[in-house]
Amino acid sequence: MQTPLHHRSWFAVLSTVIAVIAIWYLAALWLNGQQLIKTYERKNQSWQLTDIVQQAYAVKRPMLPPPHQVVQEWVKTVFQTKPSSKRSLVFHTIVTLQSTLLGFALGTVLGILIAVGIVHNRTLESSFMPWVIASQTIPILAIAPIIVVVLGAMSITGIFPKAVIAMYLSFFPVTIGMVKGLRSADRLHMELMQTYFASSSQLFWKVRWYSAQPYLFASLKIAIASALVGAIVAELPTGSQGGLGARLLSGSYYGQTVQIWSALLMASLLGASLVFCVSVLEKLMLRKRGYQA
Amino acid sequence: MQLAVKETEPAVEAVSHRKMIEIDDLSLVFQTNDGPVHALSDINLTIRQGDFVSFIGPSGCGKTTLLRVIADLERQTAGSIKVDGTSPEDARKNRLYGYVFQAPALLPWRTIAKNCAVPMEISGQSAAHQTSQIDKYLTMVGLQDFHQKYPWQLSGGMQQRASIARALCIEPELMLMDEPFGALDEITRDHMNMELLKIWEQTKKTVVFVTHSIAEAVLLSTHIVVMSPRPGRITKVIESPLPKLKTLALRDTEAFHQLAAEIRAALADEHAID
Numbered sequence: 001m002q003t004p005l006h007h008r009s010w011f012a013v014l015s016t017v018i019a020v021i022a023i024w025y026l027a028a029l030w031l032n033g034q035q036l037i038k039t040y041e042r043k044n045q046s047w048q049l050t051d052i053v054q055q056a057y058a059v060k061r062p063m064l065p066p067p068h069q070v071v072q073e074w075v076k077t078v079f080q081t082k083p084s085s086k087r088s089l090v091f092h093t094i095v096t097l098q099s100t101l102l103g104f105a106l107g108t109v110l111g112i113l114i115a116v117g118i119v120h121n122r123t124l125e126s127s128f129m130p131w132v133i134a135s136q137t138i139p140i141l142a143i144a145p146i147i148v149v150v151l152g153a154m155s156i157t158g159i160f161p162k163a164v165i166a167m168y169l170s171f172f173p174v175t176i177g178m179v180k181g182l183r184s185a186d187r188l189h190m191e192l193m194q195t196y197f198a199s200s201s202q203l204f205w206k207v208r209w210y211s212a213q214p215y216l217f218a219s220l221k222i223a224i225a226s227a228l229v230g231a232i233v234a235e236l237p238t239g240s241q242g243g244l245g246a247r248l249l250s251g252s253y254y255g256q257t258v259q260i261w262s263a264l265l266m267a268s269l270l271g272a273s274l275v276f277c278v279s280v281l282e283k284l285m286l287r288k289r290g291y292q293a
Numbered sequence: 294m295q296l297a298v299k300e301t302e303p304a305v306e307a308v309s310h311r312k313m314i315e316i317d318d319l320s321l322v323f324q325t326n327d328g329p330v331h332a333l334s335d336i337n338l339t340i341r342q343g344d345f346v347s348f349i350g351p352s353g354c355g356k357t358t359l360l361r362v363i364a365d366l367e368r369q370t371a372g373s374i375k376v377d378g379t380s381p382e383d384a385r386k387n388r389l390y391g392y393v394f395q396a397p398a399l400l401p402w403r404t405i406a407k408n409c410a411v412p413m414e415i416s417g418q419s420a421a422h423q424t425s426q427i428d429k430y431l432t433m434v435g436l437q438d439f440h441q442k443y444p445w446q447l448s449g450g451m452q453q454r455a456s457i458a459r460a461l462c463i464e465p466e467l468m469l470m471d472e473p474f475g476a477l478d479e480i481t482r483d484h485m486n487m488e489l490l491k492i493w494e495q496t497k498k499t500v501v502f503v504t505h506s507i508a509e510a511v512l513l514s515t516h517i518v519v520m521s522p523r524p525g526r527i528t529k530v531i532e533s534p535l536p537k538l539k540t541l542a543l544r545d546t547e548a549f550h551q552l553a554a555e556i557r558a559a560l561a562d563e564h565a566i567d
Binding site for chain 1: 364365366385386388390391392394396398400402411412414415416463469
């Protein structure tokens with residue numbers, strides 16, 4: 001039973017990818033074709049469908065670049081450009097990765113601390129939780145420039161303001177997951193500890209912390225993806241010279257749609273790899289801790 | 294231990310053994326959405342040091358609740374309870390209890406040995422002491438080869454044995470056991486019963502044991518407390534005439550059957566009233 005199921009899932013993945021690419025090509029033809037037709041009409045030239053199909057996939061600044069153009073640009077800027085160059089996508093990725101990881105680390109620590117506070121203190125829950133939730137209803141695009149300006153006034157510049165914005169997005173899932181996780185401790189385990197007169201810190205380190213681990217890792221996967229979004233958004237108002245956000249911004253200034261799409265491709269590849277890394281870490285940690293998973 | 298006085302022990306026991314648990318007119322009412330539930334009503338019971346006391350009765354008779362009151366996991370709504378002369382909370386602070394639940398309640402992220410270490414870590418005992426206690430009691434329950442295994446790698450019976458070893462490691466004055474062998478098959482259960490008796494005789498501790506098996510109660514106990522439901526109350530306390538040192542063969546004797554019949558009659562009486 002194992003093998004056919006396995007095959008079927010690969011088939012599903014493959015057919016989805018093929019469908020997405022097919023739709024993408026059709027959409028590119030539709031959008032770029034309209035542009036081409038307008039150009040022909042402005043110049044009062046006659047055109048045929050075959051002309052449009054041929055040219056729609058090779059426009060310099062297309063409305064929607066077809067996949068192969070995006071991949072070509074991606075390969076060029078990743079493998080055929082020196083990583084130290086500002087034209088290299090690797091350079092921008094590393095810049096974004098740094099603030100993502102710093103923000104993720106800060107967000108994880110902050111998220112866990114808030115959760116620990118909430119679980120141990122009912123008053124803190126009712127006074128703090130509304131603010132935690134409110135913080136996430138404010139659009140990050142609105143608050144990002146404020147954070148940059150305020151931290152700038154305190155002469156904090158560079159990677160840190162971007163990391164703070166990444167942290168701002170990533171602490172939330174960690175808090176929510178950890179509150180749930182710390183409270184998920186088995187009632188029997190808690191009562192057992194109670195009969196031995198365990199202190200609340202012993203209860204935390206011997207039971208609650210480990211009970212929360214599966215929830216923590218689920219949250220960390222969301223948090224690292226959020227941190228990446230935060231880091232990219234943070235690069236937009238900071239006028240930074242590096243980073244995938246800066247690459248997106250300069251691409252849109254100059255109408256370099258191919259550049260934008262290849263930066264987006266890079267961002268999604270980066271996000272997927274980061275989540276994958278957390279999953280691997282999760283497997284290793286939980287297995288070490290004796291979970292059967 | 295105390296080999297010299299062994300012969301005179303029964304006589305000494307009867308007069309001088311101190312009161313371990315004293316319960317006076319204790320009641321416990323749970324307030325629920327459907328109105329008050331009288332879980333325990335007018336409980337009077339004295340348990341002496343070294344006794345092996347079984348609570349037996351149909352489900353809902355409050356036997357587990359009474360055990361939980363003794364362990365300070367529930368508080369009574371009326372009456373009083375003293376454990377070793379203090380409140381249950383102080384007894385808990387003095388780490389008098391070893392509680393064995395119906396389920397093994399092992400921490401899945403710890404090995405068997407590390408699980409046994411938990412109570413000793415909490416009371417801050419030295420690593421060397423911990424190791425020697427774990428060795429001693431895991432061997433006693435027959436798990437000497439499973440120190441480094443995780444709970445899920447063990448069968449249900451082995452897990453429950455590990456949880457008993459965990460309770461024994463701190464050598465508690467009072468072992469509180471809530472149907473610890475309820476989930477085991479009969480063969481394992483017999484074996485565990487004999488092991489428990491052996492441990493009890495070696496350690497001379499007090500055991501309070503919840504069960505719904507008449508045979509188990511007769512085989513293990515010095516005193517059998519028969520309980521009945523709605524409201525949860527004690528209907529009869531039977532002192533066992535059987536010798537303290539018991540064997541499985543005892544089950545085929547006349548005295549065993551008589552005691553079992555007496556318990557069965559006490560249980561039946563209450564059902565007639567119901």
